[in-house]
Amino acid sequence: MADPAWTEDTSAAFRDLSHYAVPEREIQLETILALIPEPQDGATAMEICCGAGELTSSMLARFPTLRVMALDGSESMLKATRAAAGSTAERLQTAIIDIAATGWRIPPEPLHAVVSSLAIHHLDGPGKQRPFADIHGALKPGGVFVMADLIEPATAAGRTVAAETCDAETRRRALDTDGTLDGYERFVAEDWNYYRLQEPDPVDMPSSVGDLFDWMRAAGFAGVDLHWMKAGHVIMSGLLV
Secondary structure, eight states, X not given: OOOTTOOHHHHHHHHHHHHHHSTTHHHHHHHHHHHSOOOOTTOEEEEESOTTSHHHHHHHHHOTTOEEEEEESOHHHHHHHHHHHGGGGGGEEEEEOOTTSSGGGSOSSOEEEEEEESOGGGSOXXXXXXXHHHHHHHEEEEEEEEEEEEOOOSSHHHHHHHXXXXXXXXXXXXXXXXXXXXXXXXXXXXXXXXXXXSSOOSSOOOOOHHHHHXXXXXXXXXXXXXXXXXXXXXXXXXXXX
């Protein structure tokens, strides 16, 4: 069953606010793409929780022979992803999934890459460890898992830094994009800064960098690495060798 806390209204709000709220989104996209090895003809990648399709469409554009399986729990997100793919949609397959379920983790063929952006933190600690092992098992030798996500700071001071940096980055992006603070003000009004929440969030359950590293290594990934970090967001990767 899909998480009842995430609705199509949540998806619409994410599409409206993510441009402002995701720090250095363009740099994140380029970093993820740079970590994917050049695919051979016929290779397939998977994106877990593709959202509005910005990463999926970027992969299809960057790698002209790559096929992409884009998965999400929201039909409106999959519709947006198909639209974003444009003329490359012939190499795109989309499907509705529940991220906590296991069926999507058994692809019809070994994968060249698995990527996720702002997805895995919707699972609790034990719920993250099984997908890491399943993703490792779904890759072909030389394949890569790249994860962009929220993390849980280890200290109160670290949480304060993440909260303040998240606000500052969202404010900057709103001004740079629109010349106004409208996007930032909506971000604040709708409590989108996870690091300022006073109560547990039923949707967002990030883990620490240390735990994520340990769980990826325990799943069998080699070369587990941290490539980028800002405002409580990170990009990590691991390889199947």
